[in-house]
Amino acid sequence: xxxxxxEDQALLRSSTRDFLAGxxxxxxxxxxxxxxxxxxxPAAWARLAxxxxxxxxxxxxxxxxxxxxxxxxxxxxxxxxxxMPGPFLDTVLAAALLASAGKRDALVNDIAAGKALxxxxxxxxxxxxGNATPTRFEGGRVRGTKYFVPFAAAADALxxxxxxxxxxVQKPFEVIALTTFDLAQRFGEVKLDHAATAIGSPSLLGRxxxxxxxxxxxxxxxxxxxxxxxxxxxxxxxxxxxxxxASFQALQHRLADMLLKTESTRSAVYRAAxxxxxxxxxxxxxxxxxxxxxxxxxxxxxxxxxxxxxGIGFTWELDLHVYFKRAxxxxxxxxxxxxxIEHTLAAAGF
Amino acid sequence: xxxxLTEQHLKFRxxxxxxxxxxxxxxxxxELRDPNNNEDSLMEVRRQWQRxxxxxxxxGMDWPTEWGGRGASEVEKSVFEEExxxxxxxxxxxxxxxxxxxxxxxxxxxxxxxxxxxxxMLAADEIWCQGFSEPxxxxxxxxxxxxxxLDGDHFVINGQKIWTTFGPWADxxxxxxxxxxxxxxxGISFILCKLDTxxxxxxxxRQITGESEFGEVFFEDARVPRENLVGQxxxxxxIAMTVLAYERGAMSLAYAARFERDIxxxxxxxxxxxxxxxxxxxxxxxxxxxNEVMRANGLRNLANFADGNKPGPESSFEKIFWSEFDKRxxxxxxxxxxxxxxxxxxxxxxxxxVDWAREFLWARAGTIYSGSSEIQRxxxxxxxxxxxQI
Ligand SMILES: Cc1cc2nc3c(=O)[nH]c(=O)nc-3n(C[C@H](O)[C@H](O)[C@H](O)COP(=O)(O)OP(=O)(O)OC[C@H]3O[C@@H](n4cnc5c(N)ncnc54)[C@H](O)[C@@H]3O)c2cc1C
Numbered sequence: 001x002x003x004x005x006x007e008d009q010a011l012l013r014s015s016t017r018d019f020l021a022g023x024x025x026x027x028x029x030x031x032x033x034x035x036x037x038x039x040x041x042p043a044a045w046a047r048l049a050x051x052x053x054x055x056x057x058x059x060x061x062x063x064x065x066x067x068x069x070x071x072x073x074x075x076x077x078x079x080x081x082x083x084m085p086g087p088f089l090d091t092v093l094a095a096a097l098l099a100s101a102g103k104r105d106a107l108v109n110d111i112a113a114g115k116a117l118x119x120x121x122x123x124x125x126x127x128x129x130g131n132a133t134p135t136r137f138e139g140g141r142v143r144g145t146k147y148f149v150p151f152a153a154a155a156d157a158l159x160x161x162x163x164x165x166x167x168x169v170q171k172p173f174e175v176i177a178l179t180t181f182d183l184a185q186r187f188g189e190v191k192l193d194h195a196a197t198a199i200g201s202p203s204l205l206g207r208x209x210x211x212x213x214x215x216x217x218x219x220x221x222x223x224x225x226x227x228x229x230x231x232x233x234x235x236x237x238x239x240x241x242x243x244x245x246a247s248f249q250a251l252q253h254r255l256a257d258m259l260l261k262t263e264s265t266r267s268a269v270y271r272a273a274x275x276x277x278x279x280x281x282x283x284x285x286x287x288x289x290x291x292x293x294x295x296x297x298x299x300x301x302x303x304x305x306x307x308x309x310x311g312i313g314f315t316w317e318l319d320l321h322v323y324f325k326r327a328x329x330x331x332x333x334x335x336x337x338x339x340x341i342e343h344t345l346a347a348a349g350f
Numbered sequence: 351x352x353x354x355l356t357e358q359h360l361k362f363r364x365x366x367x368x369x370x371x372x373x374x375x376x377x378x379x380x381e382l383r384d385p386n387n388n389e390d391s392l393m394e395v396r397r398q399w400q401r402x403x404x405x406x407x408x409x410g411m412d413w414p415t416e417w418g419g420r421g422a423s424e425v426e427k428s429v430f431e432e433e434x435x436x437x438x439x440x441x442x443x444x445x446x447x448x449x450x451x452x453x454x455x456x457x458x459x460x461x462x463x464x465x466x467x468x469x470x471m472l473a474a475d476e477i478w479c480q481g482f483s484e485p486x487x488x489x490x491x492x493x494x495x496x497x498x499x500l501d502g503d504h505f506v507i508n509g510q511k512i513w514t515t516f517g518p519w520a521d522x523x524x525x526x527x528x529x530x531x532x533x534x535x536x537g538i539s540f541i542l543c544k545l546d547t548x549x550x551x552x553x554x555x556r557q558i559t560g561e562s563e564f565g566e567v568f569f570e571d572a573r574v575p576r577e578n579l580v581g582q583x584x585x586x587x588x589i590a591m592t593v594l595a596y597e598r599g600a601m602s603l604a605y606a607a608r609f610e611r612d613i614x615x616x617x618x619x620x621x622x623x624x625x626x627x628x629x630x631x632x633x634x635x636x637x638x639x640x641n642e643v644m645r646a647n648g649l650r651n652l653a654n655f656a657d658g659n660k661p662g663p664e665s666s667f668e669k670i671f672w673s674e675f676d677k678r679x680x681x682x683x684x685x686x687x688x689x690x691x692x693x694x695x696x697x698x699x700x701x702x703x704v705d706w707a708r709e710f711l712w713a714r715a716g717t718i719y720s721g722s723s724e725i726q727r728x729x730x731x732x733x734x735x736x737x738x739q740i
Contacts, residue, residue, distance in 0.1 A: 001425065001656035002352045003649075009351070070351055232735065247738040252731035259730060260667050267646035274351050289642035292635075341635035348638060350617055350631075 003270070005074070012067075013074050016053075020082040023047060026319050029184070033085045033322070038154050039186035040086030048088070049114025057096050057211070062105055063112035064095075069211060069276035073218035073269055080222020083322050085184035087151040089215045089334070090119040094159055097166065097208045101200035104168065107157070120208075121146035121158045121190060135192060137162040142169055142196040145189065148178060148333070152188030159199070160192060166204055167196035182329040184322070209335060209343075210276050210283060213291035216334035217269040220298035220327060224265065227305040227323045228258050234309055251308060258304055261297040268293050288335070288343035295331035295340075302327045353649050355425070362422075363429050366408075370437040373402055377438040383695045383705055389561055393519050396443035400474040403442060409472050410448060417456055417464060418472045424599060424655035428648075431604035438611065446516065447471040447478030451524050454540065454593045458581040467522075467542070481511035481525035481543075481567055482590065488513075489725050491526070492534050492587065496569060498527035498541055500583075503576045505541060507549075507569040513719075517565030518554045520545055526586050533584070540586035542578040549573065559711045595665075600655060602648030605672045609641045609679060615703040616683050625686055633682050640678075644671050663734045666726040673716035674723060680710040 005013065023044055032041045048054055056072060058064020065071075072092065079088055095111040097120065098104050110116035124132035126147045135144030142160050149158065152175045160167045175188035232255065235246035245251055268290035275283040302324040306313035313320055331337055355363065381387060381395055403409050411427040413419020422430075442448060452471060455464050470476040487494040496509025507527055514523065523543050530537030545552060549572030554562040581589050617634050620626065651664045683706055684691040692707050693700035700707075717723045731737045 001354065001356075001653040003653035004657065005351060236738070243740065244738055247740045249728075249731075252735075252737050253724065253727040255735055255737065256727040256730035257670075259735065260670060263667060264643050264647055264671065267650040268643045270351060271353060271646040271649055274353050278354070285642060286646070289639045290646070292639045293643045338632070341632060341639055344639050344642065345631065345635045350614075350634065350638070 003267075005070075009070060009074055012071055013078065016075050016078040017081070019051060020078055020084060024082045024084045026083060026322075029083050029085055030319070030322065033183035039151065039183065040154070045086065046114050049112065053088070054091060054114055055095070055112030056092060058099055058108060058112055062099055063109040064099075069214050069273040070270065072211060073214050073221075073273040076215045076218040077222040077225075077269075080219035080224075080326070081226040083184065083223065083226070083319070083326060087117065087119055087154070089212070089219065090150040091117060092215065093208050093212055094118040094120050096211055097159055097204055098168075098199065100204050100207060101166070103199045107168075116156045117151065117154055118157045118159060119150040119152070119155050121149040121152070121160045121192075123147040123149075126189075135160060135162045137165045137167050137196065137198060140195055140197075142167050142192045142194050145191050147189050148187045149175075149190050150333075151186050152190050153177060153186065158190065160196065161202060161205065164202065165198040166200050166202060167198050169194045169196045180329060182325040184326055185329050185333075207276075210272075210287040212334040213287040213340065214269065214273045214276060216330050217265070217272065217287075217290045217294040220294040220330050221262070221265045221269050223323045223327050223330075224258075224262050224298040224301040227302045227320060228255075228262055230320065231255070231258070231305040231308050238310075245308075254304055254308070258301045261301055265290075265294045265297050282347075284347035285344055288340040288347060291335055292337045292340035292344065295327075295337045298327040299324070299331055351653075353653055355429070359425050359429060362426050363433060366430060366433050367437075369406060369408075370433060370439060373406070374437055374439055378440040379438050379704060380702070381440065383700075383702060385696055389563070390519075393443060396440050397474045397477075399440045400442040400444060404472050404474070409442065410452060413452060413456060417452075417468050425652060428600045428603055428652050428655075431599070431601065432607050435604040435607040436611070442474070443516075444471060444474050444477050446480045447476075447522075449597055450480060450593050451478050451542075453596045454524070454580055454589055457592060457596070458540075458585070458589045460577075462577070463542075463580065476521045477516060477519055479514050479516045479520035479523045479545075479567075481514055481523045483513045484510060485512050489722060492538070494526055494528060494538065496525065496527045497531070498529050498539055498574075500529075500576065501573070504573040505576060505579070507541070507543065507572045507574055509569050511567040511569075513555070513564050514552075514567050515564045517545075517552050517567055518562060523550075523567060524580075526590060529583050529586075535587045536584050538586035538590075539583050540580040540589045541574060542580065543569075543572065543574045547572050547574060558714065559708050595661060599661075600648045600652035600664075600668075602644045602668050602672060603652065604648075605676075606641050606645035606648060609644070609675070610638075612683075612704050612709070613637050613641060613679070616686060619701055619703065620686050623687070623690070625688075630686060633686060637679055637682060640675055644675060647671060663730055666721075666729045666734075669720065670723050670726045673713075676713040676716050680706070680713040684710050 052065050053075060055064035056067050059066050091111055095108055098108045107116060111118055123146060124134050135142060135146060156171055158169045160169050173190050175190055178187040178189055235251060236244050238245050272286040272290040275286040306320050306324060312318050407420050408430060410419035411422045411430050415421040455467060482491060484494050484496060498505040498507045523545055525541050525543060526538050527541055528537055529539040549570045551568045552565050554565045556562050620630055687706055694707055695705045732739055
C-alpha cells in the first residue's frame with residue numbers, strides 16, 4: 001500500500017505548478033477574470049493544449065495523454081491553487097463524455113488541441129431542485145432551456161442532456177449571460193430549439209459525474225490549501241498587542257482545524273481518484289463523499305482565511321475573495337453538496 | 351498510489367473473518383444491552399473474549415513473537431481492529447496493558463520484567479490500569495506530584511491518581527511518579543504497583559453514564575519493590591512518550607466501521623418510527639459523508655505505515671476527527687430518535703440495536719481523554735504548523 005504519488009505523478013505535480021506559476025500568476029488570473037468578457041484567455045488556452053493538459057484523460061489516438069483520475073486530480077489541485085480561470089474542467093469532462101460515447105473523434109481531437117470549446121449543459125432550472133421542464137430531444141431537435149451552462153458564450157458546441165439522450169448541438173445559440181460573483185467561471189442561459197445529434201444515453205454521465213466530483217473536489221482542495229498557505233504567512237508577519245497574531249491560541253486552534261479539513265479533503269479526493277482508476281467497488285461512494293466534504297471544507301477554510309486577515313481580508317485588492325468565491329461556486333456545481341449527499345446515500349443502499 | 355491490500359493481507363483478513371464468525375457467539379451490542387449483564391459481568395465477558403483471542407494468536411498483534419505476540423505488520427493490526435469493529439466484537443479487557451504497558455516493557459523493561467508480566471497480561475489473568483493523571487495534573491501531565499522515594503530496595507509512594515480507567519477491577523497499575531522534585535521532565539519514573547499493596551486504596555468514581563468504570567487511586571506510604579521500576583530512575587517521561595507514539599495506528603478504519611454500522615442502525619430506527627423526509631435524509635447523509643472521509647484518512651495513514659513511514663501528526667488528526675465526529679453523530683442520533691433516544695438500556699421499550707443514550711453520553715469523553723481536542727490542536731499548531739509559542 002502507498003498513498004504517496006508515483007515519481008511520474010510527482011513530476012506532473014511540480015511541472016504543472018511551474019507551468020501555471022509562469023503562465024498564470026494570480027495577477028494575470030485576476031486581469032483575465034476582471035477584464036476579459038470571455039472569462040479566459042485564448043492564447044493561454046492554446047498553451048494549455050500545447051502542453052497536453054486538455055487531452056489529459058484521452059487516449060493517445062485521440063490526441064490525449066491517456067492518464068487517469070489521479071492525474072486529473074493532481075492537475076486540478078494546481079489549477080485551484082493558481083485560481084486559474086476558464087473552462088478547463090468543463091472541456092476535460094466534455095471530451096471524456098464524447099470519448100466514452102465512442103463518437104466524434106475529430107471533435108474530441110479538436111478539444112484536446114484547443115481548437116474547439118465544448119461544455120456540458122445540464123441544469124434544467126435556474127434554481128436547483130425547482131420545477132424544471134426537462135429539455136427534450138425529439139425528431140432530431142433539442143428543445144428547452146438550459147441554465148448555468150459553463151462558458152456557453154464561448155462554446156463552439158454543447159453536449160446537452162435530455163431525459164433519454166445526450167445530444168450534441170453546434171453553435172450558434174442564443175446565450176443570456178448569468179453573471180455570478182465568481183468571475184473565473186462564466187455561465188449562460190441557453191434557449192435551445194436546435195437540430196442535434198444524439199451521441200449516447202444518459203448512462204454515459206455516470207463516469208463523467210465521478211470524474212467531475214474528483215476534478216471539482218481537487219480544485220477545491222487546491223483553493224483551500226493555497227488560502228491556508230497565504231494565511232499562515234500573514235499571521236506570522238502581522239502583529240497585534242506586541243505579538244505576532246500567530247501566537248494567539250484562539251487563532252492557532254482554528255489554523256489547526258483548517259489544516260485538518262484540508263488534509264482530510266486530500267485523503268478523500270485522492271482516495272476517490274484512486275477508486276475511479278482501479279474501478280474499486282466503493283467508487284461511487286468515495287467520489288460523492290469527497291465532493292460533498294470538499295465543498296463544505298473549502299468554503300469554511302477560505303472563509304476563515306478572510307477572517308484572519310481582518311479588514312484587509314474584506315478588500316477586493318487582496319486575492320482571498322477570489323478563492324472564497326471560487327469555492328462557493330464549485331460547491332454548487334458538478335453535483336451540489338445536496339446532490340452528492342444523496343448520491344452517497346443511494347450508493348450505500350440507504 | 352495504491353490503496354489495495356496485498357494478497358497476503360487479504361488472506362489474513364479472510365481467515366480472521368472466518369474466525370470471528372465462528373467464535374463470536376452473539377454481537378457485543380446485544381451483550382452490552384442484555385439487562386442480565388452488569389458492569390462486573392461485562393468485565394468477565396470481555397475477559398473471556400480476550401482469552402479466546404489470545405488462544406487464537408490475536409492479542410499483541412504487532413509484538414515480537416518472542417514475547418507472545420504475532421509479529422504482525424501495522425496493516426494486519428489495522429485489519430484486525432477494523433474487522434473486529436465490523437463484526438461487533440467486544441473490546442479486550444486488558445487494553446491498557448496490551449496497548450501501553452506491553453510495548454513499554456518490550457522497549458524499556460528488563461528481561462525479568464517481561465518474563466514476569468507479559469504472559470498474564472496477554473492471557474487477561476492480570477488486568478492493568480494506567481496511573482498517569484492526577485487531580486492537579488491532566489493536560490499538564492508533567493505537573494504530577496505523586497512521589498516515589500527510595501528506601502533501601504523499595505520505593506515509598508505517596509500521592510493520588512485519578513480518572514483511572516478500570517481502577518476498580520485492575521490487579522496492577524503502572525504509574526508515573528516523581529523521583530526528583532527539581533527536574534520537571536527528567537524527575538519522573540515509571541513504576542509498576544500491585545493494587546493490593548498495603549497503603550494503596552482504590553475508590554470508584556461515578557461517571558455521567560451512571561457507571562463506575564474509572565476510579566481514583568490513593569498512595570499512602572505504599573512500599574513497592576525497586577525491581578518494579580521500568581527503565582532507569584528519571585526515564586519515566588521518555589518511556590511514556592515513546593509508548594504513546596508507538597501506540598499510534600490507523601484507528602480511523604476501525605472507528606469508521608463501527609460508526610457506519612451505527613449510522614445504518616439509525617436509518618433503520620428512523621424508518622421504523624416514521625421519521626423520514628429530506629431533512630432527516632440529509633442529516634443521515636452528512637454523517638455518512640463525514641464517516642467516509644474519516645475512512646479515507648484511515649486508509650491514507652495505513653498506506654503510509656505500510657510504506658514504511660514513521661507515525662507523525664496523523665494521530666492528532668485522527669484523534670480530533672473521530673472524537674469530534676462521535677459527538678456530532680450522537681447528537682444528531684438523539685435529535686432524530688426524539689425522546690425514545692433517551693431511554694436507558696434497562697428500559698424494555700428502549701431500542702435494542704444501539705444503546706443510543708449511553709453512546710451520546712460516552713461521546714463526551716473522547717474529546718477529553720488521551721489528550722483533549724485542545725491539546726491535539728496545540729500539538730498540530732506547534733509541531734506541524736510551527737507557529738510561534740509564547
Ligand atoms: C473516560 C476517561 C477515562 C480516563 N482514563 C484515564 C486513565 O485510565 N488513566 C489516566 O491516567 N488518565 C485517564 N483519564 C484522564 C484524562 O487523561 C484527563 O482527563 C485529560 O488528560 C484532561 O485532564 P484534566 O481532566 O485534568 O483536564 P484539564 O487539563 O484541567 O483541562 C480542562 C480543560 O482545559 C483545556 N486545556 C488544558 N490545557 C490547555 C492548553 N494548554 N490549551 C488549551 N486548552 C487547555 C482542556 O482541553 C480541557 O478542556 C481519563 C479521562 C476520562 C474522561
